[in-house]
Amino acid sequence: MKGLEIEFLGTGTSTGVPQIKCSCQVCCSDDARDKRLRSSVIVRHKGKNLLIDCGPDFRTQILNASNNNLDALLISHIHYDHVGGIDDLRAYCSPEKPFPLYARQDVVNALKAHMPYCFSDSPYPGVPSFDITVIDNKAFLVGEVEILPLEVMHANLPILGxxxxxxxxxxxxxxxxxxxxxxxxNLDLLVINALRTEPHHSHFSLEETLTIIRKLTPQRAILTHMSHGIGLHEKVNKKLPQNVELAHDGLIVSI
Ligand SMILES: [Zn+2]
Ligand SMILES: [Zn+2]
Incomplete structure (x- = not known):
């Protein structure tokens, strides 16, 4: 690993790909790169292993990851495809050593409402315990790693990159x-969502994402959070600009 490594645990939208009960060519593809678990990554930098989002596929993802060490969870937003696996973090914590979790106040409030058994005064033995830090738009440190939250809009919901x-x-x-x-x-690497070719009310389409990439001029851009509507990995990847590629589950990139 050089300075920073990112491992894509999942690159699919909320339904994952294949989508249940769909028989389109993407959902029926034999190419492993067309099988997308819900979006999540591990960023490894300066000795810290930072999990970004912990969706319902987390257990499968971490059992298959190249390295299962985790030091903290950063949450983008409260939707189930980004937080549905949090209960499985119990393997990483104990009441004496709660797991560091960083999220906006609205996300923390919603988590407490969704998983009250983790946050009660006398929690049931064995439930995961968290050391919560509320973040907003200011940079914060995990160990020596500086993290800058980036507010973006998901339809009318403010969320964090x-x-x-x-x-x-x-x-x-x-x-x-x-x-x-x-x-x-001018980033070395921009990872950004692109749902599908058709427009969508709460996610960028492929064209919208490519327009943003042209404005931001990263050295390299990798697209994630895709539905079956993005098309076949092999075909779509070939047509993208030279500094842009589709992510796939299991991809590891160092910068
Ligand atoms: Zn999502
Ligand atoms: Zn499909």
Whole structure:
């Protein structure tokens, strides 16, 4: 590993690919790169292993990851495909050593409502315990790793992307303000969502994402959070600009 490594545990939208009960050519593809678990990554930098989002496929993903060490969870937003696997983090914590979790206040409030058994005063033995830090738009440290939260809009829900070193990870965006855009110019690596070729009310389409990439001029851009509507990995990947590629589950990139 050089300065920073990112491992894609999942690169699919909320339904995953294949989608249940769909028989389209993408859902029926034999190419392993067309099988997408719900979106999540591990960023490894300066000795820390940072999990971004923990969806319902987390157990399968971490059992198959190249390295299962985790030091903290950063949450983009409260939707189930990004938090549905949090209970499985019990393997990483104990009441004496709660697991560090970083999220916006609205996400923390919703987690407490969704998983009250983890946050009660006398929790049931064995449930996961968390050391919560509420974050907003200010940079924070995990060990020596500085993380800058990036507010983007997911339809009308403000959610967070994260900039770590000269890499940014943005998922589920449908709009990025000019203020956030300013923080994203000339990255070594931009990971950003692109749902499908057709427009969608709460996620960028492929064309919208490519327009943003052209404005931001990263050295390399990798697309994630895709549905079956993106098309076959092999075919679509060939047509993308030279510095842009589709992610696939299991992809590991170092910068
Ligand atoms: Zn999502
Ligand atoms: Zn399909």
């Amino acid at each position: 994260f900039k770590i070193a000269n890499m940014a990870y943005i998922t589920d965006a449908s709009y990025i303000s000019s203020k956030t855009m300013q923080q994203l110019h």
